[in-house]
Amino acid sequence: MAHPTSAAHNFANRAPPTATSNRPVRVLLIEDDQDDYILTRDLLNEIDGERFDIEWVPDYEGAHAALVRQEHDVYLLDYRLGDHSGIEFLREAEALGCQAPVIVLTGQGSRDVDLEAMQAGAAYYLAKARIDAPLLERTIRYALQLRQVEDQVRRLNAELEERVHERTTQLEAANQELEAFSYSVSHDLRAPLRGISGFSKALMEDYAAQLDEQGQHYLKRINAAATRMGDLIADLLSLARVTRTEMTYRAVDLSALAQDILAELRNANPDRRIDLIVAPNITARGDALLLRTVMENLLGNAWKYTGKQPSARIEFGVLNAEFGIERVGPSASDTLSSELCALHSPVFFVRDDGAGFDMKYAARLFGAFQRLHNSREFEGTGVGLATVQRIVRRHGGRVWAEAAVGRGATFYFTLPPV
Numbered sequence: 001m002a003h004p005t006s007a008a009h010n011f012a013n014r015a016p017p018t019a020t021s022n023r024p025v026r027v028l029l030i031e032d033d034q035d036d037y038i039l040t041r042d043l044l045n046e047i048d049g050e051r052f053d054i055e056w057v058p059d060y061e062g063a064h065a066a067l068v069r070q071e072h073d074v075y076l077l078d079y080r081l082g083d084h085s086g087i088e089f090l091r092e093a094e095a096l097g098c099q100a101p102v103i104v105l106t107g108q109g110s111r112d113v114d115l116e117a118m119q120a121g122a123a124y125y126l127a128k129a130r131i132d133a134p135l136l137e138r139t140i141r142y143a144l145q146l147r148q149v150e151d152q153v154r155r156l157n158a159e160l161e162e163r164v165h166e167r168t169t170q171l172e173a174a175n176q177e178l179e180a181f182s183y184s185v186s187h188d189l190r191a192p193l194r195g196i197s198g199f200s201k202a203l204m205e206d207y208a209a210q211l212d213e214q215g216q217h218y219l220k221r222i223n224a225a226a227t228r229m230g231d232l233i234a235d236l237l238s239l240a241r242v243t244r245t246e247m248t249y250r251a252v253d254l255s256a257l258a259q260d261i262l263a264e265l266r267n268a269n270p271d272r273r274i275d276l277i278v279a280p281n282i283t284a285r286g287d288a289l290l291l292r293t294v295m296e297n298l299l300g301n302a303w304k305y306t307g308k309q310p311s312a313r314i315e316f317g318v319l320n321a322e323f324g325i326e327r328v329g330p331s332a333s334d335t336l337s338s339e340l341c342a343l344h345s346p347v348f349f350v351r352d353d354g355a356g357f358d359m360k361y362a363a364r365l366f367g368a369f370q371r372l373h374n375s376r377e378f379e380g381t382g383v384g385l386a387t388v389q390r391i392v393r394r395h396g397g398r399v400w401a402e403a404a405v406g407r408g409a410t411f412y413f414t415l416p417p418v
């Protein structure tokens with residue numbers, strides 16, 4: 001017996017007959033009644049403008065052997081074949097990868113048989129009592145044309161998938177090269193930058209008295225620029241490491257991380273009036289170091305963008321998969337957005353009542369070096385949220401935000417459940 005995959009491949013690579021081709025249409029009639037065979041043969045011979053080469057097999061076994069060879073352009077299949085049915089043949093044809101159309105013939109028209117045959121893969125269904133030469137020719141022609149269209153669609157889909165795969169591979173390679181370049185450049189810049197920063201501080205400490213006011217101003221600007229460049233390089237290195245670091249998955253207590261990070265922020269700014277609300281016992285599965293980076297960036301942003309408020313509020317919580325509220329602070333009573341309702345896993349959030357932003361710029365939010373606020377108003381390099389997005393995506397999750405100018409922002413993200 002021929003191998004099914006090989007047979008299907010051979011058929012797929014053989015061009016079917018067309019209106020402009022010279023070869024006849026190869027028809028296999030699978031019919032246990034010789035009189036019906038003769039009738040069908042005569043009907044095919046009556047058809048003008050097309051040639052048919054008909055072969056007849058009277059039983060299921062012969063039909064199966066012919067199906068394995070897959071040498072025919074179209075199959076005319078009797079619904080009843082002794083102890084077998086045409087449905088069995090259709091299923092066998094699908095299993096063997098047969099692409100030629102199968103037209104089912106039956107002695108009595110039946111809607112149930114029609115539906116059963118079409119669901120099993122038949123191209124068309126004809127009642128024998130109604131068949132004449134024009135109907136048979138038209139049905140065969142339509143079936144062959146449909147097969148050609150399906151073949152073309154399959155071929156185009158395969159080409160498209162191959163192109164997408166190639167472009168994806170190229171893009172991944174380019175991103176890896178870019179990340180390697182960024183990492184190398186950032187790493188190599190640190191040494192000379194330390195020299196600039198160190199010498200500018202030495203000048204300020206040891207020679208400031210010898211400089212006039214303008215000279216001291218220039219020196220301060222050099223030192224500030226070196227500090228900013230150092231921050232930018234550190235963020236670039238952090239961004240590059242996100243995709244290079246090997247991940248170790250375990251249960252991570254996000255509530256404990258949030259408490260720890262917010263305590264550090266409060267210790268650094270003890271005079272701020274700010275309510276910090278962390279829902280207890282929130283856990284997720286992921287890399288502990290990378291998830292700490294996510295929490296540091298999101299909570300750090302919330303702290304920064306509430307800095308101009310006389311009093312502020314920062315909250316960390318989680319929304320459950322049933323779209324209700326689970327383990328959130330008392331202020332989390334807002335209606336869930338359509339973004340949340342499309343998800344079926346816990347959705348974590350960091351909410352603040354700070355500066356917020358205009359949602360029409362939300363598409364830029366997670367791009368590297370993208371800032372929605374003036375650096376003189378709120379300092380930063382514009383790399384933090386890009387880092388957050390990469391980490392969350394590496395964990396198979398999503399991150400997005402909702403905000404309003406002057407009314408704060410909420411950052412949502414998903415992670416694998418524990």
